[in-house]
Amino acid sequence: MQCITVGLDERSYPIYIGRDLFAQLSRLLPQLPNQILIVTNQIVAPLYLEQVQQALGDGQLVTHIIGDGEGEKSLHNYQHIMDTLIAHSFNRDCAVIALGGGVVGDLAGFVAATYQRGVDFYQIPTTLLAQVDSSVGGKTAVNHPGGKNLIGAFYQPRAVIIDTDCLATLTDRDYACGLAEVIKYGIIHDAQFFEWLEAHSQDLIQREPQAVAYAVRRSCEIKAEIVAADEREQNQRALLNLGHTFGHAIEASHYDSWHHGEAVAAGTAIAAEFMRQQDELSDQDAERIRRLLQACNLPVVAPSMPLSQWQDYMQRDKKVKAGQLRLVLPTAIGAACLRTVTDWDRVASAISACNSACNEHD
Numbered sequence: 001m002q003c004i005t006v007g008l009d010e011r012s013y014p015i016y017i018g019r020d021l022f023a024q025l026s027r028l029l030p031q032l033p034n035q036i037l038i039v040t041n042q043i044v045a046p047l048y049l050e051q052v053q054q055a056l057g058d059g060q061l062v063t064h065i066i067g068d069g070e071g072e073k074s075l076h077n078y079q080h081i082m083d084t085l086i087a088h089s090f091n092r093d094c095a096v097i098a099l100g101g102g103v104v105g106d107l108a109g110f111v112a113a114t115y116q117r118g119v120d121f122y123q124i125p126t127t128l129l130a131q132v133d134s135s136v137g138g139k140t141a142v143n144h145p146g147g148k149n150l151i152g153a154f155y156q157p158r159a160v161i162i163d164t165d166c167l168a169t170l171t172d173r174d175y176a177c178g179l180a181e182v183i184k185y186g187i188i189h190d191a192q193f194f195e196w197l198e199a200h201s202q203d204l205i206q207r208e209p210q211a212v213a214y215a216v217r218r219s220c221e222i223k224a225e226i227v228a229a230d231e232r233e234q235n236q237r238a239l240l241n242l243g244h245t246f247g248h249a250i251e252a253s254h255y256d257s258w259h260h261g262e263a264v265a266a267g268t269a270i271a272a273e274f275m276r277q278q279d280e281l282s283d284q285d286a287e288r289i290r291r292l293l294q295a296c297n298l299p300v301v302a303p304s305m306p307l308s309q310w311q312d313y314m315q316r317d318k319k320v321k322a323g324q325l326r327l328v329l330p331t332a333i334g335a336a337c338l339r340t341v342t343d344w345d346r347v348a349s350a351i352s353a354c355n356s357a358c359n360e361h362d
């Protein structure tokens with residue numbers, strides 16, 4: 001088992017990464033209180049809930065099971081989970097555990113952040129995306145019809161337990177979504193990791209255990225380092241949003257057909273094309289980004305949408321400042337910047353050129 005610390009002074013917490021960790025939960029989390037709410041969903045519950053319940057022992061263990069999909073990350077479900085906590089007379093010294101992917105984690109985290117002004121929160125992520133990204137760093141949220149994650153809070157978990165064995169039951173599609181966020185870390189922060197991903201993309205696609213373990217560990221190390229340096233996204237944490245301004249617009253307008261990781265992948269390809277067109281990213285690096293995303297079975301072409309629709313969603317991005325759009329853009333493999341962008345023609349040109357460049361290449 002590996003342990004990475006997210007260093008936030010008295011709110012520092014461990015990320016445990018290993019195999020067969022569900023069985024070791026009570027040893028890893030000795031400080032758990034008597035009242036525990038497990039939030040999970042209808043797919044994960046039949047697979048892992050019993051194992052987790054058994055490992056947690058005899059306290060007052062209540063489970064709240066939500067439906068599947070991004071639509072469940074809603075104020076409606078938030079209210080229902082609050083109803084469950086209140087119906088069972090949970091006190092402020094209770095704990096909320098998220099057992100599931102990013103949807104469960106973001107929703108349960110927002111509940112934990114706000115129930116009685118904040119109760120202990122633990123993340124047990126079961127998708128690759130949640131293991132490498134959403135369970136770490138304390139961004140919690142629900143969606144609003146107007147956009148992704150518009151209602152939420154920064155609220156750190158007390159611990160994150162990553163059991164990589166549970167990735168075995170993930171669909172290929174959802175597994176690939178996690179790789180989009182893994183590739184993001186290479187692009188924004190670590191050229192060597194990007195090279196390693198290029199060399200091991202096939203091992204990763206085949207879920208070769210050592211390759212998966214390394215990708216999860218390195219991703220968590222990078223995220224932990226960035227969050228420790230800038231918890232509230234005042235500067236460098238914004239880089240974790242590479243591809244997301246485009247991605248959120250795609251996702252929020254296509255919840256049923258596009259998953260988060262897919263939207264981020266297409267958004268990352270557009271961001272790279274944007275910089276290539278300004279001569280601020282070499283043709284070669286833009287091509288490497290596109291190729292790696294494709295090698296990991298991720299889309300690099302966005303769905304067709306009128307520019308006005310892109311604008312509506314992108315203007316609601318949380319990085320917008322004084323009404324001006326700010327995008328995270330790659331300047332090289334291993335480096336990115338946050339840039340104010342006022343010229344929508346350039347945005348439109350990157351979206352359409354990215355799509356036609358892809359058609360030319362394939």
Ligand SMILES: NC(=O)c1ccc[n+]([C@@H]2O[C@H](COP(=O)([O-])OP(=O)(O)OC[C@H]3O[C@@H](n4cnc5c(N)ncnc54)[C@H](O)[C@@H]3O)[C@@H](O)[C@H]2O)c1
Binds near residue numbers: 103104135170
């Ligand atoms: N808070 C953050 O920092 C952060 C970071 C990245 C993404 N996110 C959010 O995370 C969400 C996407 O997360 P996701 O990709 O995990 O989606 P998800 O939670 O919808 O999970 C994807 C699918 O996998 C299923 N599943 C979960 N674990 C499984 C397992 N072990 N075996 C089989 N199926 C399993 C789920 O039921 C779902 O159908 C989005 O809402 C996104 O905005 C948040």
Ligand SMILES: O=C(O)C(=O)C[C@@H](O)[C@H](O)[C@H](O)COP(=O)(O)O
Binds near residue numbers: 139148240
């Ligand atoms: O942790 C962060 O910071 C991120 O931006 C990680 C992203 O992968 C994640 O999708 C996050 O939820 C996006 O946040 P938002 O602030 O753009 O809603």
Ligand SMILES: [Zn+2]
Binds near residue numbers: 133181260264
């Ligand atoms: Zn993301």
